[in-house]
Structures are given as structure tokens and as C-alpha cells.
Amino acid sequence: MAAHRRRPRRERQGPAHFPVGCIEDERGAEDALDDEPRRGRRAEFRSSDRRGCHARAEGRTGAQAGREPRGANHPTAYRALPPFPDIRGSCPGPIRQRVHRTPLQEHGTVRVCRNATPGCNLQPPASPLCPRPRNPTHSFPADHPLEIDMRTVRMLGNCGVDVIDLPDPDPDPATGDEVVVQVMSSPLCGSERHAWDGPSRMGANNVLNAGHEGAGIVAKARGSKYVREGDRVVLHAAAPCGSCRYCVAGHWVLCDRPPGRRFPGNHSQYVVVNERSCLPLADDISFETGALFGDAVGTPFRAIKRLGVTGFDTVLITGQGPIGLAATMLCRFLNARTIVLDINPFRLEQGRQCGADVCVNPAEEPDIRARLAEIAGPRGIDVALECSAAPEAQTLCLDALRKSGRMALVGVSGTGPTIDTMQHFTLKEIEVIGTWYSAPTDHEELEALVRRGLPAGDMVTHRMGIEQAPEAFDLFFGGEAAKVVLEPWD
Structure with a gap:
């Protein structure tokens, strides 16, 4: 059979250490387990009747095998595995390997019985790199391929979410512009409500979640x-073509011909994205903070920058969800006076x-417009940032703005909203803009603000593993959290 070499990750360096008997072996389990690992040898992956990749440790160097020797920095150099722990117990039947992944580290391996063999009492210990192996005693059917799967969130609609296994994705060679990113932080966004409580599950274009x-x-x-490979990146929500007039101007989200795909969505351990969507993340910025740059912090930042908010302004912010909290944080950082509204006491306290x-709860005020006029004083409200998406709040912002005020939806x-064109626009001459997402030019500015002390991470109230995704969505859309972040490798 033709041998082929599997391309590994960039971070792993050095030789591979595989116990000879840890791969599917037709000998008895006790014989296989007694084999000593051959350290420092090359490992090849062979394909057999589409049954997955099987490793065989061979005592050959690259030159002896008739190929160029590969150094530690070669893109296909194998990386060192830690010694595999001994397996206690015995099994009269054949065995095979199950591989579990951990972030930025090598694979931990757990050997399990291929079939439910009578008399099997193998006790596979947890690898130090995989302390919580998934289904460590699972029995594989004889024709089950040895695959390395990732975990991903699937949005089912009707407020349903589950977590499933998918084969690790690969870039599409036909396009030549796709990359696979190992997701380290994936925040939930309020705009995902439409997919969460919609009438049907996601699945169009193989997109399984709205991350x-x-x-x-x-x-x-x-x-x-x-x-x-190995670059730290922020995943921008837009996939720009790079050549239309909007992309050239830096307005990626307005691209006329957005290319590529985002499979299966960011709420996964791995995701396929267009290479242009990957913005560099500096080493001194955490993954969690970087993940907030694109939307949660980046969207209000773009609106605030376009409206020219300064420390002389009084700013009204309606809604204290993640976007509203970030707007509050940014305006406070600019020394603007901020008035925030929300009907949720928890989120009002977060503001x-x-x-x-x-902080004002409109539900507790008999006349919210009079109350805002009292707070703002004779100068009035200079800027309004509407972050709740409620039509009543949009109308309130238009009413509360002073003459020549500025507003962002x-x-x-x-x-x-309910608009009176004469009163709202003609006589007051206000300026109203819309903001859909951040621009790539905002990215470095946000990094600079964080270095100067912007506490972007303070808006995160809950950090949860990917297996807790159903609870995370219920908590977030139930109004019991501010910003919820999924950590796929926790």
C-alpha cells in the first residue's frame, strides 16, 4: 500500500515516541502491551481500506528511507510525545488506540478494547495531557475508523443547543485561501438569539452554529x-474579497463579494475561515480580550469613533447587554459623562x-423623558448610543437628543422607531448613523487602548467549557449574565 505522511501542527517539534503495540494490532493484547516504546524514531501513518490513519513506529531515518532527512523546523517534522503511561489490566482480545486532543500540546492516547471482549478489564489511565478523556471505555466496532474528532456546538432552534463530534476540518484546496484555526476563546453574541430561538436548526452551507x-x-x-501555522489571530466576522471598493476602503462588513466559509462556526474547537479574516493578535493581549475586539467591543468603538465622542459630551446608552456595557466602558475611558438605561437590574448593576x-431603570420611572432632561441639565444629551434594539428605546433616543445631537443605532x-421627521430631523438637525461591525483598522487601536488600561475583560461574567454550551446559552439569553465566553478546550 502507498504510504502517505500526515501533516501535523507547527508547534510540535522533534521525534515521535509511539508505543509499538498501542495501534491496532492483531496479536493478543498482553503481547502488544509488553512491547517497549521505540524512542527517537520516525513514525509513518499508513492508510488501510479507508479505516483511518494508523501509525507504525519504524527504525529508519529519513536518509535510510530514501527521502531527504527533515530537521526539527521542517513544516512536516513530527513533534515529541511524552512517555505514554502504563495500562493496568489485561484483555484477551485485540486492542486499538483512541486519540484525544488538548490545546497547544501533543495528543494524549487512551487504548481501549476494539470489541466488548469477554474478560476485558483494561483500565486506561488518564493521560497527563488529557486528564478527562472522552468515553475512555467506549467499545469500537471492528470497522470503526480511527479518527481524531473535534467538539462543536450545534444550534437546534427552539432554544435548543447540543454538542457533537465532527471530523477535524481541512482547508479547501480548490480555493487556496482557507485556513484552520484552533479556537481558544469564543464569546456568545446577542445577535445569535435569532438562531437560538428560531424555528429550525442551523445547517445551511454546513454552518452549525452562529458563533x-x-x-x-x-x-x-x-x-x-x-x-x-502557530500565529495568534483574532477572527474577524467578515470575509473580505479585498478588491471591491468597500474592502479597499476598509469596510469589510460591506463587501460586495464576500468569499469563503466559516465552518462549522466559531463555537468549535477548530474552524475553517478565509485567511483574510485572521487579524494578528499581539502576544501581550489574551485570547479572551482579543475575541472581544471584533464585535462586543469593536462595534461600539467604531460608532463612538465615528460620532467623535469626547470628554465634554454627555452620552445616553440604552441597553446594558455586552454591546452596551462595552460602550459604557469606552465612553468612561474617554471621560465622557454616561447615563445608562436597562430594565434588567443585573445588567444595570454591571453597567x-x-x-x-x-443608572436608570425606565420601568421604574413614571416619565423617563422628564427624568433624562433632569439628569442631563440645560445642555442636554449630546450623544445617544442605542444598544438594546428595542423600538421604544430608539424613539426615546431621538426624543432625548439635544439640537444638533448625534446618535448611533x-x-x-x-x-x-416611531419617527417624526419634522421634530426629530428637520428642526433638531440631528445626525444618525448605523454601525454593523468593526473595521480592520480599529483592531490596532483597540490593542493600544487595552495597553493603556481599558479593562475590556471586565464585561465577561461567565467562562464555560464547550460541553456546557446548552447552559451557557440559557444563562446568556435568560438575562442572568453580561458576557459569556466559551472556552472550547476547557
């Missing part, structure tokens, strides 16, 4: 012009902790 914020490490970058000067809404 679009994230940061991670490039795992596969075959022929990429912009990133290399106070993020630096709001005045940041929240995603399917309906709009």
Missing part, C-alpha cells in the same frame, strides 16, 4: 499568503461596575 466572535491559533495554513455615572433590530 462569529473568536480568537485562536492558526493550525493549518497550507499556502496562505497572510498567516502561518455601574463598568463606569456609568448614572448599534443594536440589531428587525423593526424601527
Whole structure:
């Protein structure tokens, strides 16, 4: 059979250490387990009748095998595995290997019985790199391929979410511009509500979840012009073509011909994205903070920058979800006076902790417009940032703005406010803009703000592993959390 070599990750260096008997072996289990590992030898992966990749440790160097020897920095050099722990017990039947992944480290291996062999009492210990192996006593059918699977969130609609196994994705060689990113942080966004409580499950174009914020490490970058394997990146939600007039101007989210795919969505251990969507993340910025740059912090930052907010302004912010909290934090960082509104007491308190000067619950005020006029004083409200997506709040912002005031519609809404064109626009001459997402030019500015002390991570109230995704969505959309972040490798 033709041998082929599997391309590994960039971070692993050095030789491979495989116990000879740890791969599917037709000998008795006790004989296989007694084999000593051959350290420092090359390992080849062979394919057999589409039954997955099987490793055989061979005592050959690259030169002896008739190929060029490969150094530790060669892109296909294998990386060192730690010694595999001994397996206690015995099994009269054949055995095979199950591989579990951990971030930025080598594979931990757990050997299990291929069939439910009578008399099997193998007790596979947890690898130090995989302390919680998935289904360590699972029995594989005889024709089950040895695959390395990732975990991903699947949004089922009707407020349902589950977590499933998928084969690790690969870039599409036909496009030549896709990369695979190992997702280290994937925040939940309020715009995902439409997929979460929609009437049907996601599945169009093989997209299984609506995750679009994230940061991670490039795992596969075959022929990429912009990133290399091992690069730390922020995943921008837009996939720009790079040549239309909007992309040239830096407005990626307005691209006329967005290329590529985001499979299966950022709420996964690995995701396929267009290489242009990967923005570099500096080493001194955490993955969690970087994941907030694209949308949660980046979207209000773009609106605030376009409106020219300064320390002389009084700013009204309606809604204290993740976008509203980030807007509050940014305006406070710019020394603007901030008035925040929300009907959720928990999120209103989060706004106070993020630096709001005045917090008001509209449900407790008999006349909210009169109350805002009292707080703002004779100068009035200079800037309004509508982050709740509620039509009533949009109308309130238009009413509360002073003459020649500025306003941004940041929240995603399917309906709009009640507009009096004469009173709101003609006589007051206000300026209203919309903001859909951040621009790539905002990325370095946000990094600079974090280095100067912007506490972007303070808006995160819950960090949960990918297996807790159903609880995370219930918590987030139930209004019991501010910003929830999934950590796929926790």
C-alpha cells in the first residue's frame, strides 16, 4: 500500500515516541502491551481500506528511507510525545488506540478494547495531557475508523443547543485561501438569539452554529499568503474579497463579494475561515480580550469613533447587554459623562461596575423623558448610543437628543422607531448613523487602548467549557449574565 505522511501542527517539534503495540494490532493484547516504546524514531501513518490513519513506529531515518532527512523546523517534522503511561489490566482480545486532543500540546492516547471482549478489564489511565478523556471505555466496532474528532456546538432552534463530534476540518484546496484555526476563546453574541430561538436548526452551507466572535491559533495554513501555522489571530466576522471598493476602503462588513466559509462556526474547537479574516493578535493581549475586539467591543468603538465622542459630551446608552456595557466602558475611558438605561437590574448593576455615572431603570420611572432632561441639565444629551434594539428605546433616543445631537443605532433590530421627521430631523438637525461591525483598522487601536488600561475583560461574567454550551446559552439569553465566553478546550 502507498504510504502517505500526515501533516501535523507547527508547534510540535522533534521525534515521535509511539508505543509499538498501542495501534491496532492483531496479536493478543498482553503481547502488544509488553512491547517497549521505540524512542527517537520516525513514525509513518499508513492508510488501510479507508479505516483511518494508523501509525507504525519504524527504525529508519529519513536518509535510510530514501527521502531527504527533515530537521526539527521542517513544516512536516513530527513533534515529541511524552512517555505514554502504563495500562493496568489485561484483555484477551485485540486492542486499538483512541486519540484525544488538548490545546497547544501533543495528543494524549487512551487504548481501549476494539470489541466488548469477554474478560476485558483494561483500565486506561488518564493521560497527563488529557486528564478527562472522552468515553475512555467506549467499545469500537471492528470497522470503526480511527479518527481524531473535534467538539462543536450545534444550534437546534427552539432554544435548543447540543454538542457533537465532527471530523477535524481541512482547508479547501480548490480555493487556496482557507485556513484552520484552533479556537481558544469564543464569546456568545446577542445577535445569535435569532438562531437560538428560531424555528429550525442551523445547517445551511454546513454552518452549525452562529458563533462569529473568536480568537485562536492558526493550525493549518497550507499556502496562505497572510498567516502561518502557530500565529495568534483574532477572527474577524467578515470575509473580505479585498478588491471591491468597500474592502479597499476598509469596510469589510460591506463587501460586495464576500468569499469563503466559516465552518462549522466559531463555537468549535477548530474552524475553517478565509485567511483574510485572521487579524494578528499581539502576544501581550489574551485570547479572551482579543475575541472581544471584533464585535462586543469593536462595534461600539467604531460608532463612538465615528460620532467623535469626547470628554465634554454627555452620552445616553440604552441597553446594558455586552454591546452596551462595552460602550459604557469606552465612553468612561474617554471621560465622557454616561447615563445608562436597562430594565434588567443585573445588567444595570454591571453597567455601574463598568463606569456609568448614572443608572436608570425606565420601568421604574413614571416619565423617563422628564427624568433624562433632569439628569442631563440645560445642555442636554449630546450623544445617544442605542444598544438594546428595542423600538421604544430608539424613539426615546431621538426624543432625548439635544439640537444638533448625534446618535448611533448599534443594536440589531428587525423593526424601527416611531419617527417624526419634522421634530426629530428637520428642526433638531440631528445626525444618525448605523454601525454593523468593526473595521480592520480599529483592531490596532483597540490593542493600544487595552495597553493603556481599558479593562475590556471586565464585561465577561461567565467562562464555560464547550460541553456546557446548552447552559451557557440559557444563562446568556435568560438575562442572568453580561458576557459569556466559551472556552472550547476547557
